[in-house]
Amino acid sequence: MSTNRAYNFNPGPATLPLEVLEEFKDRFMNFGGLSLFEISHRSKEFEGILEDAKHLLTELMNIPKGYTVLFLQGGASLQFAMVPLNLMDKKAAYSITGYWSGKAASEAKTVGEVEAAFTSEGANFNRTPKPSEVRPSGSYLHITTNNTIHGTQYRQFPDTGAIPLVADASSDIASRVIEVSKFGLIYAGAQKNLGPAGLTIVIIRDDLIKKSFRTLPAILKYSTHAENNSLYNTPPVSAIYMMKLVLSWLKKKGGLPAIEKENTTKAGLIYDVLDKSGFYKTAAERESRSLMNITFTLPSEDATERFLSEAKKSGLIGLKGHRITGGIRASVYNAFPMEGARTLAQFMKKFEGQQ
Incomplete structure (x- = not known):
C-alpha cells in the first residue's frame, strides 16, 4: 500500500x-x-474475533466487573433513542454543550421530560461545565464528552451520586484514561477512534440492562443484545474485525496513557500556533479545549477559502469547519x-506570514 x-x-x-490497513x-x-466479508457471524472464527x-x-x-460490552449498529443517533427508551422513567437531565448533545436531548423529549442540567448555548457552546455547575436529576444525566463542532471537551466529569451518568463518547472514546466506574452507560460510534x-x-x-420502564420491540432493548452476545441480528463483521486490529495497535503503543500523552502533544502543536497568533481566533475556552477537534476562524471568508485551497494543495484535507460554525x-x-x-x-504559520 502506498504511503503517499x-x-x-x-x-x-x-x-x-x-x-492496520495493511493487515486488513x-x-x-x-x-x-x-x-473476510464472507465469513459467517455464527462461525467459530468470528466468535474468536468478537x-x-x-x-x-x-x-x-479498564472496564470493571459488573459492566457488559455490546457491539451494535445505528450509530450514536440510535442511542439517542435507545437510552431514554430503556433508562428514562418520566424525566432525565441533559447537559447541552453543542449540536449533538442538543440532538440527543431533542430525541429524549419524545420519550419523556428533559431537564437542562447545564447549557452553554448562550455563549455559543464555547465551554463545557465545571462539575459543580451541573444539576443531575431524574432517571439519568446525559453528557457528550467531546463536542466535534465547537471544539470543546469535558476535562472533569460531574459526580452524579446515585443517578446514572450516561455519556456519548463518540468522538473521544479510548483517546484518554477515564474511570469507567463513574458511568452507568457509555456509547460511541467507532468511526473516529476505533475503526x-x-x-x-x-x-x-449490568444493573441498567433490564431497567426498562416500557414495553419495547426486542431489538431496541439492551437486554436483548446482552442476552445474545451482540448477535441478536447480524453484526458488522468486518467493522468489528477492524476494531480488533485498531485495539491491538493501541495496546502496542502503550494503551490509553500513551495515546493520551500523544494526543495532548499533537493538539498542543496547533494550539501553540493559535495562542501566539493575532490572525487566527479560537472560541473555545482554554480549560475546555478539545484534544480531538481544534476549531478556529480567520479574519474573512476569503481568507478561509484561500487557506482551505492552499492546504489541500499541500496534502492537508478535511479542514473545513462545520456549516454551523464555519472557519x-x-x-x-x-x-x-x-x-x-x-x-x-x-502551514498555519507560513499562511499567516503571507498575509
Whole structure:
C-alpha cells in the first residue's frame, strides 16, 4: 500500500493506522479460505474475533466487573433513542454543550421530560461545565464528552451520586484514561477512534440492562443484545474485525496513557500556533479545549477559502469547519500522525506570514 497519503483532518470517518490497513488488506481476501466479508457471524472464527475485541476494549479501558460490552449498529443517533427508551422513567437531565448533545436531548423529549442540567448555548457552546455547575436529576444525566463542532471537551466529569451518568463518547472514546466506574452507560460510534463506520460500542452497567420502564420491540432493548452476545441480528463483521486490529495497535503503543500523552502533544502543536497568533481566533475556552477537534476562524471568508485551497494543495484535507460554525476544524484523532499535526502548524504559520 502506498504511503503517499494525504493528512486526513476530516471529523469522521477518520484516519486509520496504516499498519492496520495493511493487515486488513492481507486478510480481506483470505480469511480461512473465504473473504473476510464472507465469513459467517455464527462461525467459530468470528466468535474468536468478537471475544478478542471485547477483551481488548475491556483491558484498554479498564472496564470493571459488573459492566457488559455490546457491539451494535445505528450509530450514536440510535442511542439517542435507545437510552431514554430503556433508562428514562418520566424525566432525565441533559447537559447541552453543542449540536449533538442538543440532538440527543431533542430525541429524549419524545420519550419523556428533559431537564437542562447545564447549557452553554448562550455563549455559543464555547465551554463545557465545571462539575459543580451541573444539576443531575431524574432517571439519568446525559453528557457528550467531546463536542466535534465547537471544539470543546469535558476535562472533569460531574459526580452524579446515585443517578446514572450516561455519556456519548463518540468522538473521544479510548483517546484518554477515564474511570469507567463513574458511568452507568457509555456509547460511541467507532468511526473516529476505533475503526470504520457501521459499528457502535455500548458499555453498560449490568444493573441498567433490564431497567426498562416500557414495553419495547426486542431489538431496541439492551437486554436483548446482552442476552445474545451482540448477535441478536447480524453484526458488522468486518467493522468489528477492524476494531480488533485498531485495539491491538493501541495496546502496542502503550494503551490509553500513551495515546493520551500523544494526543495532548499533537493538539498542543496547533494550539501553540493559535495562542501566539493575532490572525487566527479560537472560541473555545482554554480549560475546555478539545484534544480531538481544534476549531478556529480567520479574519474573512476569503481568507478561509484561500487557506482551505492552499492546504489541500499541500496534502492537508478535511479542514473545513462545520456549516454551523464555519472557519476551520482540524480533527486529530488517535491514529492521526504527529507529523501531520506538525505539518499543519507549519502551514498555519507560513499562511499567516503571507498575509
